[in-house]
């Protein structure tokens with residue numbers, strides 16, 4: 001049953017029962033209408049309560065249905081709400097835990113609302129690239145006021161029910177048992193007529209035009225490529241400027257328009273992608289996890305410090321181990337400074353600041369960390385150094401401790417084999433700055449135990465990361481793909497581009513940063529170091545030598561004040577560099593390449609399709625579990641534009657046959673061998689299928 005109906009004396013109760021969050025899918029909507037009919041037809045019933053079973057009143061419309069006609073099949077959410085609103089018996093929403101989106105809209109269609117404190121109240125549709133499409137933009141301003149409603153709808157941010165207690169949204173906040181309070185309330189209002197309807201409330205905001213214009217300007221400046229936020233303002237504006245039914249129709253039209261946009265499809269893809277990433281087909285949801293109540297981090301450098309902060313932020317004590325007191329002191333001082341900056345910006349209370357700083361302690365002794373439940377190594381990226389660390393960890397750590405490596409490219413199986421407990425070894429690849437970036441690549445070794453994976457996935461949620469599992473290969477999912485992207489970026493310089501032109505082309509698409517600005521930020525020496533290893537290990541792979549020439553000039557990026565761009569002291573702005581541009585032109589001449597004008601389209605296609613092709617190999621080899629995992633890696637770790645849904649979703653949107661056709665064209669150019677379509681990509685394109 002997706003909603004249950006029962007009668008208790010003179011009160012009928014309709015309980016939404018569609019786990020996990022009582023999404024208002026077709027069956028649930030149908031069951032609500034059936035319940036309402038039964039209650040209407042039963043003379044003994046004097047009032048009706050609608051509530052939700054389990055962990056939510058309702059999380060809103062069933063987002064999974066949006067791609068199918070079921071989403072709009074009758075009874076639509078509109079119909080359900082009008083059946084409730086036009087009922088001649090009072091309907092009371094008994095709200096607990098979560099009332100979001102269509103769930104809140106359903107409650108707004110009821111005559112009364114009783115809520116538990118702590119319930120999360122939101123119209124979060126904008127986060128899915130749509131707007132509330134079942135009356136939310138018309139009814140919420142009528143009960144909480146124009147300004148608060150507009151803020152809630154444009155931001156989508158949840159507000160705790162008790163913070164809305166002074167508004168007309170709730171008739172009562174129930175401190176004790178919600179159903180007892182709702183039932184008592186129902187008895188009290190059973191005979192009260194006329195029945196109050198939110199639609200009849202007048203919005204009193206004399207200066208609304210100025211306020212709406214100010215909102216339009218602000219929201220337009222903030223919403224980038226997403227159309228939904230501005231449409232939210234227009235829909236809320238209709239609540240003041242139009243009659244209620246016209247406002248509802250206006251809102252409905254905007255909703256139907258937005259739900260079809262690529263931006264909304266991409267955001268919905270990311271919503272489900274994030275949740276899917278936490279699941280592994282062979283690690284069931286009920287796999288027991290190991291308790292992680294304390295953590296140790298090896299290395300107090302930038303990475304180690306950032307990693308430690310994640311755990312302290314989640315209330316978990318962390319010990320940082322260093323070899324020398326000086327390095328340890330420096331690392332701890334940096335962490336303190338980071339927290340002080342957050343405190344100064346007002347993003348942390350003094351109490352939380354002190355708590356977090358106190359949770360991070362330092363040590364020089366391996367014995368001191370032996371009882372930690374999990375240890376994360378963040379030392380220099382060199383197999384010899386890793387060997388020493390893991391042999392020592394194997395010696396000192398208590399049985400059952402999780403031994404994790406923050407390696408970004410090295411073989412986790414090899415690292416595991418330095419210990420006598422490879423089942424406890426796993427990769428946890430954080431992205432810099434580790435306390436900020438959302439992505440955590442969890443690297444599954446051949447022998448990594450399932451409970452270790454389940455634990456690390458759970459921990460990643462606890463420290464608010466998007467955990468994505470990768471198999472072992474050089475570079476794992478993210479860096480293995482970025483290598484192809486960087487290679488193409490290098491070839492583009494040889495053939496006629498400047499770093500600025502390449503960066504601008506992808507930044508126009510919405511990338512946070514193009515490859516060269518990114519290199520300058522991360523440090524060009526890191527790639528140089530990796531390439532030098534590759535020249536020995538994989539001599540058949542070709543790279544542009546431009547990046548090596550740059551490094552030979554000591555231009556490692558922002559940290560040396562010069563990289564692909566010039567920098568001024570204390571200023572992160574990138575200025576095109578005549579030295580670099582001359583160097584690039586000379587290099588082309590040395591190679592005998594006649595430089596040509598290259599279009600932005602070619603730049604974007606070559607960069608993105610090189611990512612996509614490598615990703616197809618990664619998927620086929622089982623390194624990634626699903627295409628959406630690859631999208632999540634790129635959306636949360638590499639600044640891939642959110643409105644495109646990630647590289648795989650982007651390729652699906654372009655159409656895989658079109659991707660393959662473009663690759664065939666580039667295969668005729670220099671380094672054509674890089675453009676051989678991966679078998680999976682070729683197959684899907686031929687069958688007219690998609691990755692996702």
Ligand code: 3H9
Pocket residue numbers: 020021023056059060061062063064077098100101102103105124125128131132133134136272275276
């Ligand atoms: C809408 O209402 C449109 C209307 O205005 C107009 C219509 C005409 N549908 O996040 P969790 C699943 S648009 C389907 O890990 P939490 C989720 O996929 C909707 N499924 O739990 C996951 O499934 P699985 C507006 C949904 O406790 C499971 O529930 N509403 C929906 O951390 C657990 O999710 C929203 O945008 C849904 N609506 O957080 C609310 N919601 O286990 C979106 C969740 O198979 N939802 N699922 O992976 C949320 O913000 C959070 O899920 C919520 C629970 C706070 C509810």
